[in-house]
Amino acid sequence: MSSRVRPRPSGSPARDSNGSPTKIAKMSSASSATRRRRTSSYSEASTPLFSLDHAVRLSVIATIAVLGYMVVSYLDTPMADDLAGMQRRALEQQQSDSNAASNLYSGASNLGNGNGRRDRRAPIDPSTFSSSQVYSTSVIAPWYKCDPAACVLPDCQCAATRPPAGLDPASVPQFVTITVDDAVNAQVQDPPLSAVDSVVANPGDKTSCPARLTYFASAQWTDFRALQILDALGNEIAAHTWDQASPATADDVFSALQAFDVFAQVPAVTFVGFRAPNLKFDLAELATLRALGLSYDASMTVMPNGTNTVWPFTFDAGLPVSCASGNCTGAAPPSDEVVAGKKPAWKVKGLWELPIYTIPDPETAGVGWAVDPPVDGNTYYAMLMNAYQDHYNGNRAPFGVHVHAAWLLDDPSRAVAIHKFLKDITTTETSAAQAQTYPATRIVTNKQLLTWLRSPTPLSSYVTVCPPAAVSVDVSSCPGTGAPPASCSYGSATFKTCARCPVSNPTSSTPVPPLSGAAPAGSPCEPPTGGCGFGSFDASKCACVCVAPTGTEACPVNSGLGQCDAFPYPDPKTPGAYLSCADSVAAIKADRDVVAEKVKASSTSTGGGSPTATTPSGSQFNAIKGSTGGKASGALVSATVPNLVVLLAAVLMAVGAVGGMTM
Numbered sequence: 001m002s003s004r005v006r007p008r009p010s011g012s013p014a015r016d017s018n019g020s021p022t023k024i025a026k027m028s029s030a031s032s033a034t035r036r037r038r039t040s041s042y043s044e045a046s047t048p049l050f051s052l053d054h055a056v057r058l059s060v061i062a063t064i065a066v067l068g069y070m071v072v073s074y075l076d077t078p079m080a081d082d083l084a085g086m087q088r089r090a091l092e093q094q095q096s097d098s099n100a101a102s103n104l105y106s107g108a109s110n111l112g113n114g115n116g117r118r119d120r121r122a123p124i125d126p127s128t129f130s131s132s133q134v135y136s137t138s139v140i141a142p143w144y145k146c147d148p149a150a151c152v153l154p155d156c157q158c159a160a161t162r163p164p165a166g167l168d169p170a171s172v173p174q175f176v177t178i179t180v181d182d183a184v185n186a187q188v189q190d191p192p193l194s195a196v197d198s199v200v201a202n203p204g205d206k207t208s209c210p211a212r213l214t215y216f217a218s219a220q221w222t223d224f225r226a227l228q229i230l231d232a233l234g235n236e237i238a239a240h241t242w243d244q245a246s247p248a249t250a251d252d253v254f255s256a257l258q259a260f261d262v263f264a265q266v267p268a269v270t271f272v273g274f275r276a277p278n279l280k281f282d283l284a285e286l287a288t289l290r291a292l293g294l295s296y297d298a299s300m301t302v303m304p305n306g307t308n309t310v311w312p313f314t315f316d317a318g319l320p321v322s323c324a325s326g327n328c329t330g331a332a333p334p335s336d337e338v339v340a341g342k343k344p345a346w347k348v349k350g351l352w353e354l355p356i357y358t359i360p361d362p363e364t365a366g367v368g369w370a371v372d373p374p375v376d377g378n379t380y381y382a383m384l385m386n387a388y389q390d391h392y393n394g395n396r397a398p399f400g401v402h403v404h405a406a407w408l409l410d411d412p413s414r415a416v417a418i419h420k421f422l423k424d425i426t427t428t429e430t431s432a433a434q435a436q437t438y439p440a441t442r443i444v445t446n447k448q449l450l451t452w453l454r455s456p457t458p459l460s461s462y463v464t465v466c467p468p469a470a471v472s473v474d475v476s477s478c479p480g481t482g483a484p485p486a487s488c489s490y491g492s493a494t495f496k497t498c499a500r501c502p503v504s505n506p507t508s509s510t511p512v513p514p515l516s517g518a519a520p521a522g523s524p525c526e527p528p529t530g531g532c533g534f535g536s537f538d539a540s541k542c543a544c545v546c547v548a549p550t551g552t553e554a555c556p557v558n559s560g561l562g563q564c565d566a567f568p569y570p571d572p573k574t575p576g577a578y579l580s581c582a583d584s585v586a587a588i589k590a591d592r593d594v595v596a597e598k599v600k601a602s603s604t605s606t607g608g609g610s611p612t613a614t615t616p617s618g619s620q621f622n623a624i625k626g627s628t629g630g631k632a633s634g635a636l637v638s639a640t641v642p643n644l645v646v647l648l649a650a651v652l653m654a655v656g657a658v659g660g661m662t663m
Helices: 029-046 054-075 083-105 115-121 190-195 224-232 250-264 283-291 335-340 377-393 405-410 413-426 446-454 581-602 635-661
Strands: 174-181 214-217 236-239 399-404 441-443 486-490 493-497 535-538 543-546
Touching (some): 174 190, 174 377, 190 405, 190 413, 214 224, 224 236, 224 250, 224 493, 236 250, 236 446, 250 283, 250 493, 250 535, 250 581, 377 399, 377 413, 399 405, 399 413, 405 413, 413 441
Parallel strands (some): 174 214, 174 441, 214 236
Antiparallel strands (some): 486 493, 535 543
8 A cells, every 4th residue: 555645636626525526616706815814824723844835745755755765776676586577578578579570571572781872882874783683682693603513512502593403393392491589488388389289291101200390599598408308309409699699709609509518418519500680690600600510591581483482502602692681791792893793702611591481471562571470370371371382383492480489479370370381281181171282391390401402302202300209208307317307596597407507597608607516426427617618518428529610620629628619710811711720719719809898888788597497288298297397486575575665664754754844
C-alpha cells in the first residue's frame, strides 16, 4: 500500500466522506468573502511552523520520497537481477534482434555495401552500365572469373547456375535445410523441435531418417547440457559468436567454441560452419573463418532466379555476387573498375558459402526475406510452398528455412506452418489438396549438404546418412561417467554441464574459467586450466589439438600451458596465404589491442552466462528422462523487500516531518 497522497486532479469534482461528488454552487462575491474569512480563521487557529499550505506539503513529501527511492535504486543494483527477469529480457532481446534482422533482410535483393555510392563517385555512361544488373545477388557478377579446370572439388567450386560435377538438375536431390540462430535453452528450444516432429528426411527410401536441424548457437544464454543433447541426437551445432558480436573477430568466434568444447563436450574441431549475427560480416571475418579451420559460411543472401539460381560456391576465385547485408568492400569493385575489366584480388581458398536463398515477398516484387518474415503461419506456408516449387522445378539449388526461435514463439502458427510444409514436401502420396509430390526432397543439415557438395552424386545413388539412433537420452547421467550433470549457478546465471562447474561464470573474455574442485578418481583426462585456446581437447591423447585451415600446418601447443596460443593468421598482403606462427601471434595480439581500445572508448561491457534450461518437450526429447532445469532464483524477492522497506520508511519520515510542521 502506498503512503503517498494523491492531490485531486484539476477539474475533478470534490467528494464527501461517502465518496459522492459534492454539489458546488456558483460562487458569489459574498461567498468568496466568506471563504477568505474561513481561510484566515484556519490559519490563525492552526499556527503552522512554516506556514505551508496543503500543496506545498505534498510537494515536500513527494520530493523526499523520490530522493529516497533514487538513493535506494542507486545503491541496490541487484534489484532487477533475478533469473526470471534475465531470461525474459534475453528472450525479448532475441525477438528484438530477430525483428531488426527481418527489417534488414527484407532488402536482400537491393544493392549493398555502398555500390550505389561507388556509382555516384565514378559516374559512367548509363547506356553501357546498369548498376542493378551488375551489383546483384541473383546473377553472377561480371568481375567474377573462375577457371573450372583449375578449381576442382572437393575444396574448390566455381560459382555456377547448375549443380556441381556437371550433374543435370533433374537428377540431383532437392536439399532442404532448417536452421535456427542464437542461444539454446528451455525457453526457446521447443518450437524448432516441434516443427520437425515426425518429419521424414528421406521420403521413399527403404530406411527412414528423422529430420534434423542446424543450430547456429551463441554461447551467451545457452544451457550447455541441452546443447550437448541436441548434438548427440544428430543435429548440427555451428558457430555464431559468443554474444552476437559483428563483424566477428577470431576471439568472438572461438570463445563460444571453447566453451562448447569444455562445457557442452562438443569438440571445437568438429565445427565446420558459421553464420554472422544479423548477417553482418566483412571480408576479414570470412578469411578468419577459414584460418580457424571452419569449412563454410552461411551469411550471404542470394535471390533465387529460376533455372539460373546461383549454387553454393567457394571463394577461391573471389566474390561471385554482391552482398546485401555484409561489407564486401574490396571484393565487389567500384563501377569504373567493373567497366575497365579489373578483377579484385580478394579471395579465400577453400571456404564454402552456403547462401541463404531468400523467400520472395508475396506482395512486393523484387523483395526477398532471408529469415523471419513478419507474417502469420498461413501466409508463411504459402510463401514457403511457392518458393520451394520454384527451386524444385528450377535448377534445384538448395532450399532453406531460416528462423530465430523467438520469432516462432512470437506466433505459434509459424512453427505449425513449417511442420505442415515439411510434411507436404515429404509425402509420397498425392491428394485432392496436393496434386504434386516431391520425391527428390532430402532434408539435411548444412554439414550433410556440404558433404554432398564436395562429392556430388545423382539422387539414384545418394544414400542418406541417418543421425545416431538415439531413442532415449537420459539427462540424469552423463555419457562415459554415468554421473549426474552438474548444476552451475552464478547469481542469476545458471546452466547444467557434464563437466565440473567453473569457478566463475563463463564470459566472452574468459570462456573457460578454471574448473572448481578436483577431478574425481578414475575420471578421463581434462583440458588444461582455461581451455585449449584456439584448439580442441582430445581426451584420447590428453592434449589440445590446434586448429588450422586445410593444407596448412597448425601452430604448436604452448609447452608451458598446454594451450593453443595462435592459429595461422591470414596474410593481409597475399590473399589466400597465411603468416608464420610467430607473426600470427603478433597479429592476434594487435587485433586484441584494437578491440580493447574500442571497449575502453565506449565504456561498455557485456556479460556472459546462460539461463537455466529445462527438459524440452519436442519430439527429439520424448524419451528424455529427468530435467536439465532448475528453480527460479529468489534474487528478486531478496533484493526488492529491502528496497520497499527503505522506501516506505522514507515516505513515513517525510509524512512525519511535514506533519510536525503543523503541530
